[in-house]
Amino acid sequence: MSDPSEGRPPDAGALSDQILAAEAERQAELAAGPAILDDNQLPGVGAKELSLREAISIGGVSTIVLLGALDATDALGISAMGLLGPDIQQSLGVSDAVLGTITAGGNVFIVAGGLLLSRIADNSNRARLVALATIFWSAMTLLLGFVQTAFWFFIVNCAIAFGRSQTHPVQGAIMADSYPIEARARVYAAKDVAGRSGAFIAPLAVGGLVSLIGGDDAWRWGFIAASIPTLIVGAAILFLTDPPRGQFEQRSTIGETLTGMKPGPISLGAAFQRLFKVQTIRWVFMAAVAMGFGLISDGLFLNLYLDERFDLGPFERALANSTPGVIALFMIPFVAKWYDAFYRRTPPRALALLGALFFPMAFFTVLQLLMPSPLTFAVMTGLKALFAAPAFSLLGPTLANVNPYRMRALGSAIGVSLVFGVGGLGGAILMGLISDATSPRTALLAVVPAAMIIGGLLTINGSRHIRADLSLVVEEIKEEKAERDRMRADPSDIPVLQLHNIDFSYGPVQVLFDVDLEVARGETLALLGTNGAGKSTALRVAAGLGIPSRGVVRLNGRNMTLASPEQRVREGIFLLPGGQGVFPHLSVLENLKTSAAIVRSDADSKPDIAGRLDRAFELFPVLGQRPKTPAHNLSGGQKQMLALARVIMHDPEVLIIDELSLGLAPVVIQDLLTVVGRLRDAGQTMIIVEQSLNVALALADRAVFMEKGHVRFTGPAQSLLERDDLARAVFLGRDAATDPPAHGDEG
Numbered sequence: 001m002s003d004p005s006e007g008r009p010p011d012a013g014a015l016s017d018q019i020l021a022a023e024a025e026r027q028a029e030l031a032a033g034p035a036i037l038d039d040n041q042l043p044g045v046g047a048k049e050l051s052l053r054e055a056i057s058i059g060g061v062s063t064i065v066l067l068g069a070l071d072a073t074d075a076l077g078i079s080a081m082g083l084l085g086p087d088i089q090q091s092l093g094v095s096d097a098v099l100g101t102i103t104a105g106g107n108v109f110i111v112a113g114g115l116l117l118s119r120i121a122d123n124s125n126r127a128r129l130v131a132l133a134t135i136f137w138s139a140m141t142l143l144l145g146f147v148q149t150a151f152w153f154f155i156v157n158c159a160i161a162f163g164r165s166q167t168h169p170v171q172g173a174i175m176a177d178s179y180p181i182e183a184r185a186r187v188y189a190a191k192d193v194a195g196r197s198g199a200f201i202a203p204l205a206v207g208g209l210v211s212l213i214g215g216d217d218a219w220r221w222g223f224i225a226a227s228i229p230t231l232i233v234g235a236a237i238l239f240l241t242d243p244p245r246g247q248f249e250q251r252s253t254i255g256e257t258l259t260g261m262k263p264g265p266i267s268l269g270a271a272f273q274r275l276f277k278v279q280t281i282r283w284v285f286m287a288a289v290a291m292g293f294g295l296i297s298d299g300l301f302l303n304l305y306l307d308e309r310f311d312l313g314p315f316e317r318a319l320a321n322s323t324p325g326v327i328a329l330f331m332i333p334f335v336a337k338w339y340d341a342f343y344r345r346t347p348p349r350a351l352a353l354l355g356a357l358f359f360p361m362a363f364f365t366v367l368q369l370l371m372p373s374p375l376t377f378a379v380m381t382g383l384k385a386l387f388a389a390p391a392f393s394l395l396g397p398t399l400a401n402v403n404p405y406r407m408r409a410l411g412s413a414i415g416v417s418l419v420f421g422v423g424g425l426g427g428a429i430l431m432g433l434i435s436d437a438t439s440p441r442t443a444l445l446a447v448v449p450a451a452m453i454i455g456g457l458l459t460i461n462g463s464r465h466i467r468a469d470l471s472l473v474v475e476e477i478k479e480e481k482a483e484r485d486r487m488r489a490d491p492s493d494i495p496v497l498q499l500h501n502i503d504f505s506y507g508p509v510q511v512l513f514d515v516d517l518e519v520a521r522g523e524t525l526a527l528l529g530t531n532g533a534g535k536s537t538a539l540r541v542a543a544g545l546g547i548p549s550r551g552v553v554r555l556n557g558r559n560m561t562l563a564s565p566e567q568r569v570r571e572g573i574f575l576l577p578g579g580q581g582v583f584p585h586l587s588v589l590e591n592l593k594t595s596a597a598i599v600r601s602d603a604d605s606k607p608d609i610a611g612r613l614d615r616a617f618e619l620f621p622v623l624g625q626r627p628k629t630p631a632h633n634l635s636g637g638q639k640q641m642l643a644l645a646r647v648i649m650h651d652p653e654v655l656i657i658d659e660l661s662l663g664l665a666p667v668v669i670q671d672l673l674t675v676v677g678r679l680r681d682a683g684q685t686m687i688i689v690e691q692s693l694n695v696a697l698a699l700a701d702r703a704v705f706m707e708k709g710h711v712r713f714t715g716p717a718q719s720l721l722e723r724d725d726l727a728r729a730v731f732l733g734r735d736a737a738t739d740p741p742a743h744g745d746e747g
Helices: 012-031 052-059 061-083 085-092 096-121 126-144 150-164 169-178 181-213 219-237 247-254 268-275 279-295 298-310 314-322 325-345 347-356 358-370 374-402 405-437 440-489 535-543 565-571 588-596 609-619 636-648 666-681 693-699 717-721 724-732
Strands: 497-506 509-519 524-529 550-555 573-576 654-658 686-689 702-707 710-716
Touching: 052 061, 052 181, 061 126, 061 169, 061 181, 061 219, 085 096, 085 150, 085 219, 085 298, 096 126, 096 150, 096 169, 096 298, 096 405, 126 150, 126 169, 126 219, 169 181, 169 374, 169 405, 181 219, 181 247, 181 314, 181 325, 181 374, 247 440, 268 279, 268 405, 279 374, 279 405, 279 440, 298 314, 298 374, 298 405, 298 440, 314 374, 325 347, 325 374, 347 358, 347 374, 347 440, 358 374, 358 440, 374 405, 374 440, 405 440, 440 497, 440 550, 497 535, 509 524, 509 535, 509 702, 509 710, 524 535, 524 693, 535 573, 535 654, 535 686, 565 573, 573 636, 588 609, 588 636, 609 636, 636 654, 636 666, 666 686, 666 693, 686 693, 693 717, 702 717, 710 717
Parallel strands: 524 686, 524 702, 573 654, 654 686
Antiparallel strands: 497 509, 497 550, 702 710
């Protein structure tokens, strides 16, 4: 007699219990994630105090002097643009909105240039790049003094912004790698004092020069004068030495600086994804967008306000805006010394207090714009600067501590791009429109205070994650050292492809947990598991289609974690997705020729396309009989053959096959298995994901079994058959989570 419950839908209560149990299990897995280290195990935390003089002697005086001087010359150019805005507006005949758009256009090029130059900097000599960009920027500043129309003013200003775009990201990376963590805030502050000294002197110098010369076109001399010191400093930076990347984090963690490790390529998209998975950086980046709305165009619209409200000339505007900032110069070193000491004790509270500094800035901005005279305006400006100067000076070293050291410049550039490209651009346009419709004061009151409050709250929220993020920095450095030691001990033991400590999430849902797998040269590895186990996701991470929040992907010992899929293809990692590996509207021959055109990065010459075509048609005679047939007219089995032939045309270092037999007839599967077997016998390194245990084990030397994002078994393929629980899970889809993880004999 049949069971009356068969065929019925599951009971709602039972289904709810299953869902709640699964969610409880997932939360338990998340809670058991990477351990948060004690404070004395984190880089720079719990260390003894280091004086500023000792820190500078370690990193060298020339670095901080030249980069500080460059900050000062940068302030000279910025001051000229903001201070002379009303004069430029009158001379060129443009509105507030147009002037704001010119400023915003420069912000766009700061974003684009910063991303481009930082990507170059993370893979080359950073000091030389800073020098060349600075020389270009000085030449464009000189040219700006001679333009005659608003259009050319916009173009040259964008070129200046491109040259200046390296200022924060690339220089910040050099500073972080030049000076110890224990005094990093004070060193950054010393450099910032130089820049702010320039910001104080520059408006007075530019305003005084323009007032002295007089006339409608006197503003041009401000830019001509600003170009000279910029050129001198840029030429001097050519002689700086680029410091080793991450040396102080490594010394603090493992007691030495790692050498002999060839860094892998870093793509912009992968860097962006990885950085936004560092929680501290993600929250501070969001804060930066909010603050960019209020601060990037703040100087321009304050000068427009002073011109409209009090009818002040360039020199008087400089006095009202800049003189009070002198007070902040004396505050920065004291706050930085306090911050270094506080950070060594408790990084979360240090960052939270830093975020709290933005709230008084909002308050004093309102008071600043309500003052009845230039004198009282200047007093409020000084009080605002007391909080603004330390806050912005110390955010840089804090983020440098949690930013992965191999992409410090690019990480900073992404932050700057959010400040200028999103916040700055939006704020400039928004305040320009409000100003044209009402007044500069209304625009400032509507945007700046709200931006400061939101930015402060987001920064405080990010402080909750800094200890966990610093723990990941330690883990990555220790893992890198272990891999270097392994390579030195036995170079032949280095796997062709390695995934180590991989965590991966789709949005808030984590699907891979501490995944480890390796495949040796010439080995065929079967990756098995139930539906939803994470097999295909692990392959996507290997191929660069997903960026892990934790862990590393290596090819022949080289870190490829942040390489794009295209870069991995050039290095020899090829993924054959199940059932979707052809161009349907191209012929068989066109599909193969398209694939043959891709050249591996280690290739000595152009590919032998004719030879590769002959090999493909030899492996798949049926394709050779239909070279002009469009791919969409092929059968399912022939499409899979063509997809496999396309990948083989690349001569892959690692061939990753996802669901080779998916939806195919047994006779077609047998033909494909014959080809894959020939590739295995020829020494092709392969990873095969298969639902069919028989198919996988017929080809594999070794097997990895996954379940619910965890690796449950690693060992010889035949040993998997001895685990009845795992074999049944593959065949029947039954969970094996209640069984302990197993590892076969690797020998």
